[in-house]
Amino acid sequence: MKIFFDVDYTILGLDDTLRPGTVDTFQKLLDDGHEIYIWSGLGERWEVIEKHELGRFVSGVYEKPTHHYHERLVELKVPVEPEFVIDDYPEIVAAFGGVWVPPYFFSRSVDHEMARIYRIICDFLETGGSEDRQYRAKGTKVPLF
Ligand SMILES: [Mg+2]
Incomplete structure (x- = not known):
């Protein structure tokens, strides 16, 4: 994917x-x-890719749409359709399907979310979904608060 x-x-x-x-x-x-892509609402974050030596893993680095997610892919020159999205912001995850991840702030925190994300991806490939409550199917309605 x-x-x-x-x-x-x-x-x-x-x-x-x-x-x-x-x-x-x-x-x-x-x-x-799988192919891994990195995107950000702040633009193409090459400095993060370089600092953390992630270049060998990624197939592309893009600016992320922050609204009208599908419609703005062309404008932001994202050349492929995202098939699975990992984000701490729930709306974009619901738009494409993926994992709404709790935010990560500091290295001192105990955090096992990456292993959880991997399990959810495996679930999705095996069954087309996941029982994990952080999983969002494509097109899920996000409640308005
Ligand atoms: Mg974020």
């Missing part, structure tokens, strides 16, 4: 550290034949 990861609070903390397990999970996803 073409798997899209958000940057801030998804793989990157406020303290500029990578979420624990990111590199291992990226390697497993590549080994399983």
